[in-house]
Amino acid sequence: MPRLSARVHLPSGRVARLSDEAARRAAAHARTPDVRPGGSMEALGILEAKDVARTDAGAPIDVRGLSLRDFHVLRALLVHAGVQAEAPAELPCENCGEAFRVAPSSLLEIAPFVDAELDDPELDAPFDHETAHVIPAIRVGTELARSIRIAARTVEEALPLFRAESAPTRITPALVVAMGITALGRERRASAIAKALAAAPGEAYQAVADCLYEAHYSARLVAVHRCAACGARNDLDVPWQREIPYEIGEPRKARRAFPDLDAFEAMVTSAADRIYQARRVRNIDLIVDDGVPACDDGGEPLLGCYTPGGTDATLGIPRAPEIRLFYRTFQAEHRHDRSFDVAAEIDETIDHEITHHLHHLAGDDPLDEEEHAVIEKEAIRRIGKREAARRAGRGLASELAGFVRTTWPLFVIAFVATYFTFCR
Ligand SMILES: [Zn+2]
Ligand SMILES: [Zn+2]
Incomplete structure (x- = not known):
């Protein structure tokens, strides 16, 4: 297992000093039955423990005040270093269908965070929290919403999501607020948005989830696994388990048929x-x-x-x-x-x-x-x-x-x- 990097740069430009030793000590205590192993709540417990995360000046980091994006980079680094456990993902290759088994975080490229190379115009672009992002139509009451607005969220504000991560998912108004969804089309009420998302077609909801991932996760949190059978690139989320559910409600509807x-x-x-x-x-x-x-x-x-x-x-x-x-x-x-x-x-x-x-x-x-x-x-x-x-x-x-x-x-x-x- 690699050691936790001692000094890392976060998407917001902050620098965090991390102690491998303190983190491993804290991890032993963070495991409780109601906290999902490898999850966000466990990561929070570890990062808030004594001496684990400090600012460049040496002061303890206010972890709950971090943006979700910064927090998820720290969480990914904890999983990458094996401080938090991650079960391997078992998937078929997207190209040839051959099954593979890999712990995605083990393939994370961490050097850009360590070497302060977070300046790629695409991979490191900040999310636009001001504009409405286009999504497939979702029925909200009597209207069809085709856009979504997502506000930045701190760890503190996202806690309802963290708490729900070990329980089965149902989109509640509290989760809508925690996700940072401030508008679905013209609708701004969290209760109406929760209801609309719960009933949304799977495909439309996944477009919403993609948008939320883009807002709250660095685009660098991805593992590239090369299929041993055909050489194809399979991109996997890091951490593999995310607190924002990717699937809710109905299974996908059939698409326009592909020619035989x-x-x-x-x-x-x-x-x-x-x-x-x-x-x-x-x-x-x-x-x-x-x-x-x-x-x-x-x-x-x-x-x-x-x-x-x-x-x-x-x-x-x-x-x-x-x-x-x-x-x-x-x-x-x-x-x-x-x-x-x-x-x-x-x-x-x-x-x-x-x-x-x-x-x-x-x-x-x-x-x-x-x-x-x-x-x-x-x-x-x-x-x-x-x-x-x-x-x-x-x-x-x-x-x-x-x-x-x-x-x-x-x-x-x-x-x-x-x-x-x-x-x-
Ligand atoms: Zn393959
Ligand atoms: Zn060519």
């Missing part, structure tokens, strides 16, 4: 006819693959990929260039995002792969280089610049983009023997 394989193939064929002609290319094989999608170096399942023509290394026969579309990635994207436009994305993917093809014929693919640069940059933002340099220094450059070098050649071989360009 035959219908999808027909869409791809007609799109390709049109796009090949427009871009003046021909003789590129077009394949719809309904197996486990290949992933890019960053572990993102691909919508499509391009493989240049050449001579097949094993068979020694010439092979045409190929564009491959991954049916299951389209399906997964559609599942995640209602607004995902399947036809438009097919068009864009084919067009994108043709660009790779033309670059390849020209002898230079700046698009491919750009894509690799984006993946590496994203990894560095998450891991932290100094930590990335340290890992590179230790010869762990492969951990940078999180290459799964041991496994990915297997599925590359399954496709083609020669050179393979990842894309989209």
Whole structure:
């Protein structure tokens, strides 16, 4: 188990000095039957114990006065260091379905908090508490609300949520206030908002929960697990257990149906006819693959990929260039995002792969280089610049983009023997 970092920076700009020893001592006392192990209440008990958390000047930190965002970073660090226990999550890989088991907090990148690198425009952006955030429609009385406002909350103000974390969830007016929801559409009364949320379609409520997570949790509190079977990136919440419930009420309603394989193939064929002609290319094989999608170096399942023509290394026969579309990635994207436009994305993917093809014929693919640069940059933002340099220094450059070098050649071989360009 790693030790608790002695000095960390929090999203608000505060600095906290932490004592590993005092925290572990406090953890032994914080465990009581009515407090959920690994939860927020337990974290509060530990952080408020003597000598655990101090300001840079050495004074005890007023933990209840911290913003929820700051508090959750401290809680994540406690779980990461094993001061608080976390049961491993057991999930299927989002890409290939293979089950994996991992304690998400063990994969948290803590260096940006330690090295004071909380300046990423996206990952460290403050939440906008003033504007109304768009959500799917939720019925409130006789009106449909399509937006939500969320105020900042301190630990003290969020205590009703912490207290409810070990009990089954029902959204009460007190919880609405504790979550910081100040308006749902035009409705401002907590009692009416609680009622509306309790009856909201699962999908709409999840959009609300996503907004609440964005407001009260740093975007850095995420673990990136790379699937050992297919290399796909699976992002997991840290801490895995959050005091704001992600699911209430009815199970999800069915979405607009996704085309079956035959219908999808027909869409791809007609799109390709049109796009090949427009871009003046021909003789590129077009394949719809309904197996486990290949992933890019960053572990993102691909919508499509391009493989240049050449001579097949094993068979020694010439092979045409190929564009491959991954049916299951389209399906997964559609599942995640209602607004995902399947036809438009097919068009864009084919067009994108043709660009790779033309670059390849020209002898230079700046698009491919750009894509690799984006993946590496994203990894560095998450891991932290100094930590990335340290890992590179230790010869762990492969951990940078999180290459799964041991496994990915297997599925590359399954496709083609020669050179393979990842894309989209
Ligand atoms: Zn997988
Ligand atoms: Zn590409």
